Amino acid sequence: MLEPMVFFCSACRNILSDSQLYLTSHKDENVISVTGVCGASAVQSKQGRPGDTVLICQHCKAEVGKLMPGQSDSGRTAIWLHVSAISSHQLGTCDLRMPGSEHQNLSEGAADGAPGLGDTAGMRAMLQQQQTELLQVQSMLLLHHERLLQLEASSAAHSNPTQRKLDDQLDATLH
Ligand SMILES: [Zn+2]
Numbered sequence: 672m673l674e675p676m677v678f679f680c681s682a683c684r685n686i687l688s689d690s691q692l693y694l695t696s697h698k699d700e701n702v703i704s705v706t707g708v709c710g711a712s713a714v715q716s717k718q719g720r721p722g723d724t725v726l727i728c729q730h731c732k733a734e735v736g737k738l739m740p741g742q743s744d745s746g747r748t749a750i751w752l753h754v755s756a757i758s759s760h761q762l763g764t765c766d767l768r769m770p771g772s773e774h775q776n777l778s779e780g781a782a783d784g785a786p787g788l789g790d791t792a793g794m795r796a797m798l799q800q801q802q803t804e805l806l807q808v809q810s811m812l813l814l815h816h817e818r819l820l821q822l823e824a825s826s827a828a829h830s831n832p833t834q835r836k837l838d839d840q841l842d843a844t845l846h
Contacts, residue, residue: 675762678703678752683731685710687757694743702736702751704743713738726752763792 673690680687687708694704708726716723716737726736735756742749 676759677762678705678757678759680710680728680731680733680735681756681758682733683728684758685728685730687711687728687735688752694749696754697751700751701754703754703757705750705752708736708750708752711735726750 673693675690677689678687679685687710688705692705692707694706696703710729711726712729713724714727716725719725724738725734726738727733728735733756734753736750736752739749739751741747742751
């Protein structure tokens with residue numbers, strides 16, 4: 672299940688599709704498969720095989736995808752968007768926010784009757800909290816490690832070779 676997001680043309684930011692229309696991704700082809708696009712036109716490809724149909728961004732004319740007859744699971748024409756030609760915006764994320772509104776928008780969506788979205792926000796908050804705690808533990812471990820190294824170094828410096836010899840002799844006589 673994809674987070675709610677819109678896909679847009681990387682070149683001109685013209686909106687092309689969204690996560691509600693998302694079907695699947697094909698990593699080997701570097702494309703995502705969607706059930707619909709907007710702001711794009713299907714035209715005959717000038718390159719490639721004759722009869723190939725590509726999707727052109729209506730705004731900047733960049734090639735953003737292609738139509739693939741018979742390539743969908745049901746045997747119908749699949750709509751592919753080139754991952755390299757599109758960018759995405761996840762709903763509810765933005766750089767500049769009203770003070771104190773950091774984690775609210777997705778939970779509000781849940782209150783409006785969109786189940787699951789609130790859980791996602793809660794999960795993300797929990798993950799962030801856990802990451803912070805992990806960082807704290809890691810830095811504590813580092814501190815302890817440094818202290819241990821210092822102790823080892825100072826005890827090595829203080830250990831007296833003659834004393835050690837005496838100890839060995841003492842050991843030998845005792846046994
Ligand atoms: Zn464009």
